[in-house]
Amino acid sequence: AQSVTQPDIHITVSEGASLELRCNYSYGATPYLFWYVQSPGQGLQLLLKYFSGDTLVQGIKGFEAEFKRSQSSFNLRKPSVHWSDAAEYFCAVGSYNTDKLIFGTGTRLQVFP
């Protein structure tokens, strides 16, 4: 069965520091993968996606993620965090015969000035 693990429930960083949010997936075939961000009381905003091709994908707001098949990972990175990046981040995996997305439990990011 498909599953997504985000091992870090809560991460705190200082503004300007680098960030890496971890995501591991379990899926029998090549998945397609997403990172979404959610601010309190809001819906999910797409940060970036991977379907195929280049394993390093660029997203909005300066985020990037790297698909590593050998490690079943799709970690999200940002070189310099801004206070406005404080939010909850969700990794999601989908399969190639349905629109159903399996979400991780989310990582809450707190940014200190």
Next chain:
Amino acid sequence: KAGVTQTPRYLIKTRGQQVTLSCSPISGHRSVSWYQQTPGQGLQFLFEYFSETQRNKGNFPGRFSGRQFSNSRSEMNVSTLELGDSALYLCASSFDVVDTQYFGPGTRLTVL
């Protein structure tokens, strides 16, 4: 292009009542999916519609149902509400199946 819209944004109901939530997808999008988000269970898939047909359904009781209209707008219905149905219900649309899903702001349902 306007994003996914969901109405109402907030809803308060009592146990035993039923509720209907509405979702208007991005113009041109034909696929609509629904998700339930709760603090305890996280984001869980409810169902997926494409061209008025339910293609996939999550592991929810039959009290949860949905439909899609010819203009791709979708509704979900929850009958005989329970306290545990209190959640943020998110709708997402995509142009096609196996495509990027764009989410609406959600409907916050509170069951008293």
